[in-house]
Amino acid sequence: MKEETNLFELWESKILSKMNLFSDFQGDYSEFHITLHNATWCPDCERESTDLLAMIKVLDKSSPKLEIIHYEDRAEYKDKKDRGQLSIHCLPTIIFHDKLQREIGRIEEQSIPSFHTVAHSLLVSS
Template sequence: MTTEELEQLWKPEIDQHLSKIQNMKQDFSDVEIIIHNASWCPDCVRETSELLAIKQSLQDKAPQITLISYEDKDYYMSNKAELDINCVPTIIAKRNGQEYARIEENSNGKLLEQLSRY
């Protein structure tokens, strides 16, 4: 699944987040975010839709997002031990190629705060 497909699939959730994050001033244009995601995962809907809302809100100051999608749940569950993640969603934020934040499964409503740490 692509980022664009997720934006269509989760449009209501993204719109709900957008209504809460108007007038954002952050600049994440130097941030690369890798999202390990699955559309069948309820935690992914919550976390990834918020991240996609941040991306839409910031436009040219948004982070670069790379999506790694695990749409085949059986494949994911069978190969989970070999992956560099513990769960979906896993959101990895990098600056200058260095990981500075890793959010696994639930940001507890503090996704933006965790991405802004550095």
Template structure:
């Protein structure tokens, strides 16, 4: 009986601490968007799949550039902050994920966080993943190594996503848009 009670208690703790993925908000005027931690399944679900899949499939990464940073990229953890309501996020996020796929990036090292756009919750997530990270524009792609931020791409690349990633990987003097 003790083992059964212990197993039940552990299950309750696990369920309580598990992150909810792909939480959707529907506003009174019928708009819907994702908030908090999301995954590729969330981006591929409707209505988000309408813009995500098309842009993902129609983008061809620069394979030469990807080959340059592919090995180094796997040493990083990446946080992608986006808004499923944001035109810039809709443009850049599918391309960025396609680049990660082309680079065989370990997707368990990618955290995707969708931010709110409602007035009282603007650019926040329900569990606060953005706190302390100075997220002023979306998308914001932050590269971490050994738990420390190395650099970021903010809103749009300076050149192309591939070129900007390569500059970050090779520690060039990369200064993102809206540098703080």
């Protein structure tokens, strides 16, 4: 079995440089759940995932539960995508679930306005 990439180690310097962006996140979000569909070969994944991982690191024990689904084999990802075998349309996809595990929002490829703004509206404002 292939060992999964530790994204916190891989992108550590970028994650650390973004942690100050989430100082306004106060509270306990541990009942929320976030699913990250990610590939380390994907530049958009690196940008969006490092924001997400910085938030998780800042919140520590009060952070949402995080599930990471890796797509490291490009050919396999493309084949599954072309066959409609994936529940996503692009990478990265970040799916936010509420305390009852209902989807409350998602970011696909690029967060607009910003990851911070989207996460704040879905987690802090709920």
